[in-house]
Amino acid sequence: MMLKSSIYLLSVALIIIVIIGERNFETIKITEETALLPETEEPQVEAAEKTEPEQLTFSEKLAAGDGVTIVFLGDYVTSADSLPDGNPNHVTLLTNWFDEKYPDQVEVVNAGMNANTVSHMKDRVATDVLVHNPDLVVISAGLNDALGGWKIPAKEYAESYELIVEEITASGDSEVLIRTPNPTLSVNENIKMLPYVAASRRLADKEGRHFFDFYSIMADEVHDKKIPQKELMQNVMHPNTKGQAYLFDKFKVYLTMELLEQ
Structure with a gap:
């Protein structure tokens, strides 16, 4: 049991x-x-x-052999009809230079328009710039804002310019290069332009923005008597064929030394 x-x-x-x-x-x-x-x-x-691939910069794309698109947004000095004699302006000369240096890689779009201020440019960013999906946008403004018939105040100029840059860079695919305008033949007019040049410089101080200070380069060389400014101008405000070639030469140096070798 x-x-x-x-x-x-x-x-x-x-x-x-x-x-x-x-x-x-x-x-x-x-x-x-x-x-x-x-x-x-x-x-x-x-x-x-x-x-996930990293986003290449404009200069890295060129170095890698990739195709890129550059849009030049500006006023009369940029526009394709800026020279009455029909000679190529600085944008066309730069296009030819890119074709030689980077064959079949660079598409250049000239979105310059006569008598434009930053207010005009802001209204056509979507239709004249972003539609091309640019890798780099070169912007030049200030002559008409400071001296033209509209007389855009410097504060409004800076605000509108900032909106243009922000709209272009919003997607993260486009870089911006801010170019200051040329000095004029008038000392008094140049004094009026200085706040606009300073505003452009401040805009370019932010990260990811490039800056080509053509105004200071040309003004310094005129002051040092390295160049005869009158021979480079078709009128008080605008460069002639020699002046456009001078702008191209200085721009090419900037691109080679500052942007393309980064």
């Missing part, structure tokens, strides 16, 4: 142990799967992040 009772108790104990063991095994299995889940997923996320 005692033996039967012992066997019965042992059997019950074994059944209880098996049941508890199975429950613990299920708990352990679920816990292990739950614990392994993040370890399995996190490396996959990290791998996806590592394989």
Whole structure:
């Protein structure tokens, strides 16, 4: 009788142990799967992040042999009809230079328009600039804002210019190069332009924006008598064929030394 009772108790104990063991095994299995889940997923996320290509800069695209698009946004000095004699202006000369230096890589769009201020340019950014999906946008403004018939105040000029730059760079695919205008033949007119040149300089101080201070370069060389300014101008405000060639030469030096070698 005692033996039967012992066997019965042992059997019950074994059944209880098996049941508890199975429950613990299920708990352990679920816990292990739950614990392994993040370890399995996190490396996959990290791998996806590592394989995402980095955004190349304009100069890096050129160096890699990729095609790029440059849009020149500006006023009369930029526009294709800026020289009455029909000679190529600085944009056309730069286009030819890019074709020689980077064959079949660079598409240049001239979006210059006579009598434009930053207010006019702001209204046509979408239709004349962004539609081309540019890698680089060269902007030149200030002559008409300071001296033209509209006389845009310097504060309004800076605000509108900032909106133009922000709209162009919003997607992250386009870089901006701000070019200051040329000095005029009039000292008094140049004094009026200085706040606009200073505003352009401040705009370019922000990260990711390039700056070609043509005004200061030309003014310094005129002051040092390295160049005869009158020979470079078709009127008080606008460069002639020699002046456009001079602008091209200085722009080419800037691009080679400051932008393309970054």
